[in-house]
Amino acid sequence: MPISALGLDVGKKRIGVAGCDGTGLIAFGIETIEHRSFNATLExxxxxxxxxxxxxxxxxxxxxxxxxxxxxxxxxxxxxxxxASKLNLPVEYVDERLTSFEAKEMLKAEGIPATRQKGLIDRKAAAIILQQWLDERRSSKHSASVCNEN
Incomplete structure (x- = not known):
């Protein structure tokens, strides 16, 4: 069954946005929204x-x-x-402790200086959040199917 989730790293000034492939295996950054107003962000x-x-x-x-x-x-x-109410969508939350730090470290490992790359860090953090959710979802489904086989 195809999956279409949007991962969000919400900050006061920016929102990092991530998407995933249809199989729900891989999350990737899509864009960073500059938060100017509720209505503009909603749009x-x-x-x-x-x-x-x-x-x-x-x-x-x-x-x-x-x-x-x-x-x-x-x-x-x-x-x-x-x-979520305006978009008529459910929301699921993921513990995002240290995702921005992890995003900076990933950029550093890729040879991209993290200074002045706040939008990129936000997108990467959103991808980490979404990937965490996808991985948890997949492992719980696997556990459920293993349990159902017994």
């Missing part, structure tokens, strides 16, 4: 949702190191609930 996301026939939004939540949700995570939840 850009609506275009992507329609164009890519998206069925779910996967959003990174910045949990605190102790696993609690801080004020930034609560603001992101409030924003994504409003966006």
């Amino acid at each position: 850009q996301l609506q275009y992507l949702v329609t164009d890519r026939q998206v069925s779910v939004l996967v959003v990174g939540l910045p949990y605190a190191m102790d696993g609690s949700l801080g004020s930034q995570a609560l603001q992101i939840q409030k924003f994504t609930i409003a966006i």
